[in-house]
Amino acid sequence: MADLAGKKALITGANGGIGKSLVTAFMNHGVSIVGADQQTNMVDADYWLAGDLTDTKYCDMLPHNAANLLGGLDIVINNAGIIRRGPITSATDDDFIASFSVNVEAPFRICRAAIPILAKTKGSIVNVASCWGIRPGPNHPIYCMSKAAIASMTQCLGHDHAHEGVRINAVCPNEVDTPMLRSGFSARGLDPNTAIKQLNSTVPLGYIAEPGEIADVVLFLASNQSRYMCGALVEVNGGKPVI
Ligand SMILES: NC(=O)c1ccc[n+]([C@@H]2O[C@H](COP(=O)([O-])OP(=O)(O)OC[C@H]3O[C@@H](n4cnc5c(N)ncnc54)[C@H](O)[C@@H]3O)[C@@H](O)[C@H]2O)c1
Numbered sequence: 001m002a003d004l005a006g007k008k009a010l011i012t013g014a015n016g017g018i019g020k021s022l023v024t025a026f027m028n029h030g031v032s033i034v035g036a037d038q039q040t041n042m043v044d045a046d047y048w049l050a051g052d053l054t055d056t057k058y059c060d061m062l063p064h065n066a067a068n069l070l071g072g073l074d075i076v077i078n079n080a081g082i083i084r085r086g087p088i089t090s091a092t093d094d095d096f097i098a099s100f101s102v103n104v105e106a107p108f109r110i111c112r113a114a115i116p117i118l119a120k121t122k123g124s125i126v127n128v129a130s131c132w133g134i135r136p137g138p139n140h141p142i143y144c145m146s147k148a149a150i151a152s153m154t155q156c157l158g159h160d161h162a163h164e165g166v167r168i169n170a171v172c173p174n175e176v177d178t179p180m181l182r183s184g185f186s187a188r189g190l191d192p193n194t195a196i197k198q199l200n201s202t203v204p205l206g207y208i209a210e211p212g213e214i215a216d217v218v219l220f221l222a223s224n225q226s227r228y229m230c231g232a233l234v235e236v237n238g239g240k241p242v243i
Pocket residue numbers: 012013014015016017018019036037038039051052053054079080081082102128129130131172173174175176177178179180181
């Protein structure tokens with residue numbers, strides 16, 4: 001993926017499990033990075049734009065501000081996300097509002113602002129959706145609904161903006177070993193290491209994904225190797241279906 005060298009990218013959720021791996025992978029390919037997150041000191045990036053994705057103005061300005069720092073913009077990765085667990089009968093208004101704000105509205109605002117900028121560079125957007133946005137897993141209706149929305153947005157925008165030379169695709173992971181996954185086990189009083197060992201045995205390839213396995217697919221979707229892909233939802237699941 002030599003074509004990535006010299007490109008300029010904005011990555012949201014850059015301090016998270018997958019986000020840190022994305023920053024490292026893209027930097028290793030010679031890409032200049034603006035990382036966006038609430039906290040900004042956890043991993044090397046060329047620049048940081050700290051902020052809260054529930055702040056609509058922050059989202060609206062993020063692509064423009066990243067392009068100003070980098071001297072242009074070629075790649076946007078909407079990676080940040082949150083998960084609120086439990087059936088709808090125990091969900092609060094805040095669970096719904098926060099989930100849709102971070103997982104759907106923020107990528108919507110960022111895509112809307114980024115597409116005219118990326119049209120100048122024939123750039124691309126990669127959204128991080130989820131297998132659970134394609135086929136819902138149990139007892140996470142708000143998360144699944146929000147990931148279905150970003151998956152649908154990817155398909156819509158991928159087709160609507162191909163004529164401008166902007167490619168928009170999504171990666172849809174199943175379980176990945178990150179703080180997001182581990183926090184679910186801790187919340188249920190389980191030891192995350194033991195729980196992940198058990199989870200590994202449910203995956204046909206023998207283990208749940210490490211963040212780097214997702215980052216490699218994002219690299220592909222952002223690179224010229226995927227130049228004919230628009231609006232694709234690429235599942236990265238080790239052979240494990242959603243059941
Ligand atoms: N871990 C998994 O099993 C898994 C599976 C499928 C999809 N995903 C998706 O992958 C993406 C990355 O998840 P992860 O597992 O690395 O999670 P993570 O919790 O490790 O990282 C998420 C990052 O997003 C940031 N973020 C959250 N809310 C924010 C806000 N309001 N403003 C700014 N930043 C905010 C957090 O600070 C954090 O750094 C998410 O979209 C998630 O839904 C994860």
